[in-house]
Amino acid sequence: MKKTVNGQGLTPFDLLILVIVLVPLFLSNGIKSNASKVLIKTPKWTKEYALKSDTAVVINSYYGKMIVRIKDKNVWVEETHCPLKICQKTGRISKPGQNIVCVPNRVFIKIEGGESDYDAYSR
Amino acid sequence: MTHTAVEKRIKIAILCALSITFFLLDTVLPKPIPFLKYGVANMLPLVLIFNREYKTAAGVMLFKIVIGNLITAKLLSPIFLLSLIGGMGALTVMFFAEILLRRGISIYGLGLLGAFGHIFFQLLAVKWLIIQGINIYFFYKLFFIPTFISAIIISYLARWLNETELAKL
Numbered sequence: 001m002k003k004t005v006n007g008q009g010l011t012p013f014d015l016l017i018l019v020i021v022l023v024p025l026f027l028s029n030g031i032k033s034n035a036s037k038v039l040i041k042t043p044k045w046t047k048e049y050a051l052k053s054d055t056a057v058v059i060n061s062y063y064g065k066m067i068v069r070i071k072d073k074n075v076w077v078e079e080t081h082c083p084l085k086i087c088q089k090t091g092r093i094s095k096p097g098q099n100i101v102c103v104p105n106r107v108f109i110k111i112e113g114g115e116s117d118y119d120a121y122s123r
Numbered sequence: 124m125t126h127t128a129v130e131k132r133i134k135i136a137i138l139c140a141l142s143i144t145f146f147l148l149d150t151v152l153p154k155p156i157p158f159l160k161y162g163v164a165n166m167l168p169l170v171l172i173f174n175r176e177y178k179t180a181a182g183v184m185l186f187k188i189v190i191g192n193l194i195t196a197k198l199l200s201p202i203f204l205l206s207l208i209g210g211m212g213a214l215t216v217m218f219f220a221e222i223l224l225r226r227g228i229s230i231y232g233l234g235l236l237g238a239f240g241h242i243f244f245q246l247l248a249v250k251w252l253i254i255q256g257i258n259i260y261f262f263y264k265l266f267f268i269p270t271f272i273s274a275i276i277i278s279y280l281a282r283w284l285n286e287t288e289l290a291k292l
Contacts, residue, residue: 097258099257
């Protein structure tokens with residue numbers, strides 16, 4: 001294996017790469033905060049619910065019963081039987097563009113709101 | 124077979140064995156975030172790309188992904204597909220960076236590109252193949268810090284490996 005002499009420390013291109021990977025952190029979808037709908041997609045059906053409703057959505061998913069709670073303009077996964085429970089650990093979402101994903105159960109929950117004036121903006 | 128050809132085959136065999144060992148180490152290390160790996164096994168392709176052994180890097184990466192997932196009973200599962208897309212995507216990014224920037228990039232820069240390229244291609248694969256509505260920005264921000272930390276650590280280890288043990292091969 002060849003030994004390399006160069007690459008011992010940081011170079012200007014390394015700093016450029018650091019900037020490139022940092023840029024997406026400051027980008028966000030410029031969606032107005034008038035979230036009004038909760039979209040729930042499962043492999044069998046897709047439905048929308050009002051964010052201001054107070055309801056529990058029961059889903060018959062791959063890993064059994066899954067309960068999605070919508071209350072006080074928050075959405076969260078209350079019960080799931082998937083292996084890692086990452087969807088449950090995601091916690092509560094309430095802003096447009098936020099989502100909860102359960103890959104093993106193939107369930108996708110997203111909050112949708114009004115129309116966006118911009119494709120993206122930096123803060 | 125010539126002496127050089129035999130030496131080359133032995134070297135590739137050692138690298139493949141090492142890559143599987145690192146892959147299995149990755150699966151048993153405790154993880155703060157359940158489904159994220161440290162990427163220890165990506166050390167070897169990183170060193171190989173840095174030394175411009177592109178074909179060997181691609182071979183070792185493929186070997187690691189296929190045989191590693193076979194051993195851990197994940198072959199042909201969605202995890203295998205995400206691993207394959209992420210790994211080959213990261214390799215491609217590092218390859219072009221090394222070709223275009225030559226000596227202008229250190230192993231740390233290459234490691235950063237590889238790590239973030241890996242995560243970026245995996246998120247794209249999830250969006251295209253599994254859940255179409257996923258917000259890539261949200262998950263990129265969520266994974267940024269663990270990816271950055273592991274990229275720096277793996278790059279440091281790769282540099283050590285390159286300058287000490289692998290230099291003997």
